[in-house]
Amino acid sequence: MFDKFQTPPASIIDAHHTRSAVLLHEMTHSKFAKSPVHSPQAKDFAYGWESCKLLAEGTFNRGCQPYAGLKGNLCADPNDPTKDGVCNADFSKTNADTWAVVAAGIFFSENVGTEVQLVPPNPVSAQSVSELSTAAISGCVQYNPLMSDHGSAFEIYGVVSFGDSFVAGMGTGATTTDECRVGQYNYGDLIYQQLQDSSVSIEKKVCSGDTTTGLGRQIQEWSSQSSANLATLTMGGNDLGFSDIVWNCIVTPATWHYGSTYRQWCVDAEDKARALMNDQGENGLRYKLKTLYKQILDKVEQVDLSLFITGYPEFFNQDTTGCDQSTFHYFWSGYKPPTDTWLNRVVYLTTSLRAELNLLVSQLNDVIMAAVQDANTEAGFTRVYYVDVQSKFYSHRWCEQGIHEPDSSAPNTYFFLSGWSDLPYDGDTVTSSDASDISYLKQNGINLPDPSNCKTALGSDPDPWQKWLCLASITLTQDPDSPIAWSYGNASQGIKDGDFNAQDVSDWYATRQIKAFHPRSPGMELYRDAILEKIDATIGQ
Numbered sequence: 001m002f003d004k005f006q007t008p009p010a011s012i013i014d015a016h017h018t019r020s021a022v023l024l025h026e027m028t029h030s031k032f033a034k035s036p037v038h039s040p041q042a043k044d045f046a047y048g049w050e051s052c053k054l055l056a057e058g059t060f061n062r063g064c065q066p067y068a069g070l071k072g073n074l075c076a077d078p079n080d081p082t083k084d085g086v087c088n089a090d091f092s093k094t095n096a097d098t099w100a101v102v103a104a105g106i107f108f109s110e111n112v113g114t115e116v117q118l119v120p121p122n123p124v125s126a127q128s129v130s131e132l133s134t135a136a137i138s139g140c141v142q143y144n145p146l147m148s149d150h151g152s153a154f155e156i157y158g159v160v161s162f163g164d165s166f167v168a169g170m171g172t173g174a175t176t177t178d179e180c181r182v183g184q185y186n187y188g189d190l191i192y193q194q195l196q197d198s199s200v201s202i203e204k205k206v207c208s209g210d211t212t213t214g215l216g217r218q219i220q221e222w223s224s225q226s227s228a229n230l231a232t233l234t235m236g237g238n239d240l241g242f243s244d245i246v247w248n249c250i251v252t253p254a255t256w257h258y259g260s261t262y263r264q265w266c267v268d269a270e271d272k273a274r275a276l277m278n279d280q281g282e283n284g285l286r287y288k289l290k291t292l293y294k295q296i297l298d299k300v301e302q303v304d305l306s307l308f309i310t311g312y313p314e315f316f317n318q319d320t321t322g323c324d325q326s327t328f329h330y331f332w333s334g335y336k337p338p339t340d341t342w343l344n345r346v347v348y349l350t351t352s353l354r355a356e357l358n359l360l361v362s363q364l365n366d367v368i369m370a371a372v373q374d375a376n377t378e379a380g381f382t383r384v385y386y387v388d389v390q391s392k393f394y395s396h397r398w399c400e401q402g403i404h405e406p407d408s409s410a411p412n413t414y415f416f417l418s419g420w421s422d423l424p425y426d427g428d429t430v431t432s433s434d435a436s437d438i439s440y441l442k443q444n445g446i447n448l449p450d451p452s453n454c455k456t457a458l459g460s461d462p463d464p465w466q467k468w469l470c471l472a473s474i475t476l477t478q479d480p481d482s483p484i485a486w487s488y489g490n491a492s493q494g495i496k497d498g499d500f501n502a503q504d505v506s507d508w509y510a511t512r513q514i515k516a517f518h519p520r521s522p523g524m525e526l527y528r529d530a531i532l533e534k535i536d537a538t539i540g541q
Contacts, residue, residue, distance in 0.1 A: 008112040012049050015104040015116050016097075025100040030155065041155065041229075041304055042096035043539075045074055045087050049118070052098045058089030073382040073538060081373040081382065088380050094304065154306070154540040158201040158228035161188030162218050162296070165208035165464065166234045166312060169524045171416050171515025173425070175433040177440050179463035180207035181514065185425050187527040188232060194528065201227050207461065208514075211238045212288040214461035219292065225300045231307045232531055235292070236364055239285055240273035243467055246517050249357065251418075252347055253330035253472075256479035259344030273360060277367045285364075289371035293384050297375070306539055307384045308531050309372055311365035313393035315415060315517065316354035323349040323399035328406060328417060331483045335404040349399060365390070387534045392526040414523035416515040419506070425521035437509035438500050445495055446488065446508050448473040464514040 009015040028042035045062065046055040054060035062075045062084035077085030092098050108116045161167055165181065173184025182204065192202045205218035215235050247253070249266035276285045296307055316323070325336045326349045332338070340346045347353070365388070372386045396414040403410050408420040416422075422430050447469070449457065454470035462470075476485045487504040494502025506512060519527070 011117045015108045016101050021100040021104040025096045028096045028099045042094050045091045045095045047097050052101050056092040060087050076376040076382040081376040156230045160203045160228045160231045162205050163234040168206045168208045170208045172521040173431050175511045177436050185521040185524045187524045190528040209464045210461045219295050229305050234310045244269045250328050251330040254475040255482050286367050286371045290374040293375040310387040314358040314361045317397050317399045318354040326405040333406050387530050389530045392530050414520050418513050418516045423520045433511035451477040465510040
């Protein structure tokens, strides 16, 4: 440690400025010096002797101007969780420079034979420290840039993914046939692949139909909390009745109803979603999300776990006018379809409808952001981060300029409709779940549930396919001569005859149906990139 000084250091500040102390500071950021199982890697809450002293006393204010621009937002200000404030004294235990200061002080005191002075002995240096102490009345002190690494690189050694179908990547590549419907290109796996490090662990606790109730189960079942320091989560859409809104506001498959009936059902579904978002009590979505974010933080055994919460993308470019003559109706989708003047059953993707549906997504994202702030405020530090994915999807939504929807061949449209093929990811050959869906039909056939009670029987976190079958069963019962009834009859006969190429059988491929309004594989790639960029902008380097 006597690498810089021919004589013993005059003070703790000089001792702290040795090259060995700098190396020790950096080592505490690595999993090699700090075991990921028993002790978390250090963070940069504070730099320098004076700041480290205040941090240990619980009076260090990281929101002061000298720290402006540093990454991390590690000590959330209760009045504005998006900014740093006074840090919890416990953070001193995992502050890299605290380790460097203490180690330097102990080493030099032991080797010099006298305690290293905590202030410089000469008047000039003493005056400098005095000025720092005066500034410290508000917890604001300068830090020495010698030790500042402006946000140490975030070394990922364990990943866990939580969430719904937008995390699961339902429909991408080969999708599982169990109730969680996890796609091959779910964004958790894409993040893991991007790391290119087999020593990193990964655990996926995702399930396509889950609401916040199911998220609670995911957290309970999470078993890698001792080795994960990166968690990702997307949740909230199913709580709002996402599939009901799509069914009643856009695809409207029950053809015996007037358009006005579906419109009322659409408004009712939207009002129900808004009520949950506007509820500021314990039954509201904001409170539920905040509580679950904190449950993740409380369960983890690593102090340095960071939780990244994504929002949802809007589905439409709401400004173009070409889609005013397009419809995603389940049976009569097309651009300028035959008119249905008397019954008005065809829902057109007008600018007003697109704006209406986009606004719901925007409102949901606002609730998620507020829940993130609430969680950080209650925790007293910032370890939960909101990831905006909306800008990533610009030019990749439906109704972009020059596109006549529905157009499954548009290479830049990153959402599925029912029956649409996936788009290639990273040059891979496009695959589908058709083979596994056919295998399922061979073994199980089409089992429609009892329409009188199937909604109740589904519970809070249903398999999306069972939810679709329930809605189909209700529609078929209400109108036995509807197109969905004809499709069911033709498909059932084809399956009975062993002819899986028969007309309408493919309508009953599970993944083919339920992947509608979910991101294709390149959309999952956009999620991955948004999360990694957020890591780099906050806690990475």
